[in-house]
Amino acid sequence: MALIRWLLFALLLTLPAAAVAVGIEVRDFDDPVMQERYRDLTGSMRCPLCENQAIGDSDAPISGDMRDRVYALLQDGKSDTEIVNHMVDRFGEYILYNPRLENRTYLLWGIPVALLLAGALLVALIVRTRRNASAASLSADEQARLDELTKRKRSS
Template sequence: MAPLIRWLTAVLLLACATQAVGDSIEIRDFDSPVQKERYRDLTSSMRCPLCENQAIGDSDAPISGDMRDRVYTLLQDGQSDTEIINHMVDRFGEYILYNPRLESRTYLLWGIPVALLLGGGVLVVLVVRARRNASTASLSASERDRLDKLINRKRSP
């Protein structure tokens, strides 16, 4: 009886594993290697709405599967990458794009890094100039006398 139970358990585990592997593999037929590469690029450039920071090409979420199917269908219909991206953005929103478009709504998003870089450059220039000017400034007569007294006091025992 025990060998029969072990055998049934092994068969059930094998069936479950086969089903799990079969669910995660999608087979797509492409007309050319270029079209296959376009599909790979498009599915890696769009974010899964459910998984947040995972591309639809890597996600196992059902909505990502639907999105991949739609991208494949649009590719087969002969649409350009821009048309496919516009279609997907119209359907799922700007959130799916890893690189948001440069629009009036995103000027601040694109402008902050540039502004920080320019501000940092200006700050470095100002600090360097201030240090240069501070090091080249000569001492007044009273400051020089005070410095000489301090130096002489340190030398004398």
């Protein structure tokens, strides 16, 4: 049992070294809230080089620069919004995984809603057309029989 504890302890000591070996530096924060903010910010921004990887997970040099900038801005006491705005000003809107709702992004956010409404309208028109077409295709005798059956159904 002591051997297992010793091995787990040794493994925990090597994790920061493994992160450095991979190329992702480990940041030291005095405040755990600040560390969580750093983790959230670096996880919410996309690496411009890797395209679909967060800067916190990427070992690309540009991601290292972005992490350094986030760290420095956090140390300067900037808010999360100020940091995100600074990073967007420097690297562009592309780095955000969730684009902001602005004049430029209305189309991006509106297309799914417009397609959903257009699909619902199309289904309603098809149902209405088929209902009218089936009623119009009945002969006079068939229509009279249908009316008689529906009256009988309503009265019972």
